[in-house]
Amino acid sequence: MSDVPQLPPSLLxxxxxxxxxxxxxxxxxxxxxxxxxxxxxWDLAVLAALRDFGPASQGDLGxxxxxxxxxxxxxxxxxxxxxxxxxxxxPRDRRRYSVTITSAGVALLDEALVAAAGVRDDVLAALDExxxxxxxxxxxxxFAGIEPRARAT
Amino acid sequence: MSDVPQLPPSLLxxxxxxxxxxxxxxxxxxxxxxxxxxxxxWDLAVLAALRDFGPASQGDLGxxxxxxxxxxxxxxxxxxxxxxxxxxxxPRDRRRYSVTITSAGVALLDEALVAAAGVRDDVLAALDExxxxxxxxxxxxxFAGIEPRARAT
DNA sequence: AGAATTCCTTGGTAAGAACCAATAATTTAC
DNA sequence: GTAAATTATTGGTTCTTACCAAGGAATTCT
Numbered sequence: 001m002s003d004v005p006q007l008p009p010s011l012l013x014x015x016x017x018x019x020x021x022x023x024x025x026x027x028x029x030x031x032x033x034x035x036x037x038x039x040x041x042w043d044l045a046v047l048a049a050l051r052d053f054g055p056a057s058q059g060d061l062g063x064x065x066x067x068x069x070x071x072x073x074x075x076x077x078x079x080x081x082x083x084x085x086x087x088x089x090x091p092r093d094r095r096r097y098s099v100t101i102t103s104a105g106v107a108l109l110d111e112a113l114v115a116a117a118g119v120r121d122d123v124l125a126a127l128d129e130x131x132x133x134x135x136x137x138x139x140x141x142x143f144a145g146i147e148p149r150a151r152a153t
Numbered sequence: 154m155s156d157v158p159q160l161p162p163s164l165l166x167x168x169x170x171x172x173x174x175x176x177x178x179x180x181x182x183x184x185x186x187x188x189x190x191x192x193x194x195w196d197l198a199v200l201a202a203l204r205d206f207g208p209a210s211q212g213d214l215g216x217x218x219x220x221x222x223x224x225x226x227x228x229x230x231x232x233x234x235x236x237x238x239x240x241x242x243x244p245r246d247r248r249r250y251s252v253t254i255t256s257a258g259v260a261l262l263d264e265a266l267v268a269a270a271g272v273r274d275d276v277l278a279a280l281d282e283x284x285x286x287x288x289x290x291x292x293x294x295x296f297a298g299i300e301p302r303a304r305a306t
Numbered sequence: 307a308g309a310a311t312t313c314c315t316t317g318g319t320a321a322g323a324a325c326c327a328a329t330a331a332t333t334t335a336c
Numbered sequence: 337g338t339a340a341a342t343t344a345t346t347g348g349t350t351c352t353t354a355c356c357a358a359g360g361a362a363t364t365c366t
Contacts, residue, residue, distance in 0.1 A: 011197075248361065
């Protein structure tokens with residue numbers, strides 16, 4: 001319990017530094033938390049997009065989520081064989097798939113979102129309920145202010 | 154200027170998701186901002202540690218900042234030839250270096266910290282002064298609450 | 307003095323994400 | 337009907353970060 005100043009105050013005064021550190025820690029823990037469900041962060045994003053916006057082609061998903069089409073293939077190859085999404089050829093344009101989330105996919109998404117909340121509570125353990133909500137709102141606002149083009153990562 | 158909901162609300166409700174996105178964006182912009190000074194994020198951290206805590210051996214720096222000793226070598230090889238730090242053999246133990254920040258190093262650190270503030274203002278453009286301070290405090294608190302062992306990234 | 311340990315260094319590995327080029331199948335445009 | 341564009345896919349590169357293993361130089365232990 002020694003309060004030795006491990007990190008230089010100069011660094012701790014840099015908001016972006018803290019943002020990055022907490023962000024990376026959160027991202028890694030989120031990845032770990034999702035492993036129990038056999039999915040990754042991109043899989044979660046795709047499931048969420050399909051549930052929130054309905055069926056879409058892989059191209060649409062890529063544009064919306066900022067994922068390269070080629071990377072999306074790996075995601076689909078994870079989700080489809082497990083019956084979490086259904087890939088059917090669009091009859092009006094048989095080049096493209098119509099990707100639909102299944103009921104199993106929705107169920108898993110719900111579980112994963114609960115897990116995500118658990119990860120949040122873990123990473124933000126030092127903050128109380130009100131502070132977490134405040135942080136969320138601030139991040140949301142900041143995120144919305146970032147150039148959409150530069151938002152993809 | 155269309156306000157089409159690009160990203161699924163389900164994702165935007167995940168604090169860790171926002172944290173990661175804003176964090177990555179910030180980190181990348183910070184890296185870009187520091188390029189003008191010919192240094193990276195680790196270089197900045199080392200300079201800050203040396204100024205805040207005084208001369209140290211590379212081993213100490215590695216432990217304090219959570220950098221692998223082997224990775225620290227590259228940092229030193231960036232800073233030393235430019236005269237930003239001075240590497241002198243500790244006369245009492247000639248295995249270890251005594252790394253000291255130079256006046257040129259302090260000057261560059263100050264400039265880099267100004268640049269860091271600029272990056273913050275850029276990334277958090279959507280937040281006003283008060284909100285930025287609030288966000289900083291929340292992040293600081295959250296960061297302090299993260300397991301020190303898991304804090305290194 | 308000899309053995310073990312510490313500090314820095316070199317070099318290589320592994321994981322993760324983003325990115326890009328080329329291709330087959332299909333559709334659209336001319 | 338032929339050419340051009342689009343969709344999904346394959347296969348690969350690049351970049352960053354973290355991590356590990358071994359070795360030379362110097363110290364400490366016994």
